[in-house]
Amino acid sequence: MEHKNIVTKIEVYSYNELTEEDKKVVDAAKKATTTSYTPYSHFNVGAAVLLDNGEIVAGSNQENAAFPSGTCAERTTVFYAHARYPEAKMLTLAIAAYADGHFQAKPISPCGACRQAILEYENLAKQPIRIILYGEDEIYVCPDGISSLLPFCFTEF
Numbered sequence: 001m002e003h004k005n006i007v008t009k010i011e012v013y014s015y016n017e018l019t020e021e022d023k024k025v026v027d028a029a030k031k032a033t034t035t036s037y038t039p040y041s042h043f044n045v046g047a048a049v050l051l052d053n054g055e056i057v058a059g060s061n062q063e064n065a066a067f068p069s070g071t072c073a074e075r076t077t078v079f080y081a082h083a084r085y086p087e088a089k090m091l092t093l094a095i096a097a098y099a100d101g102h103f104q105a106k107p108i109s110p111c112g113a114c115r116q117a118i119l120e121y122e123n124l125a126k127q128p129i130r131i132i133l134y135g136e137d138e139i140y141v142c143p144d145g146i147s148s149l150l151p152f153c154f155t156e157f
């Protein structure tokens, strides 16, 4: 038997170290937390994606009394982005969370279902979507896309 390790490449930044473009995407994700509908969890998640046409599309989590009917911020965002701009490729996706009066100190990462949804749009565009996971203390950037968060994923490119 042989052991193999999976290496996930993540870059760690402070907000001031981000490029101006990345700051815009992060700021849009943070702003989107104000549009969350979270009467049950009170955990507001915002996401924003920069498209190759220059547009930034943002979305937030939307809860429902029938829990499976709700949607995470990440899926709200990528579904809306593709519905609105079906020809555009997604370049960078940022995620932020706000609860108890402040943004989360540590980076927040997407759930498994959202990782799979993000992968779908990477496959469609045949290129990775950079992922920025925002935290007040530190920010994680996945330059290689969702494969850093979804190892051994089925991918066509």
Ligand SMILES: [Zn+2]
Pocket: 072, 073, 074, 075, 110, 111, 112, 113, 114, 115
């Ligand atoms: Zn999710």
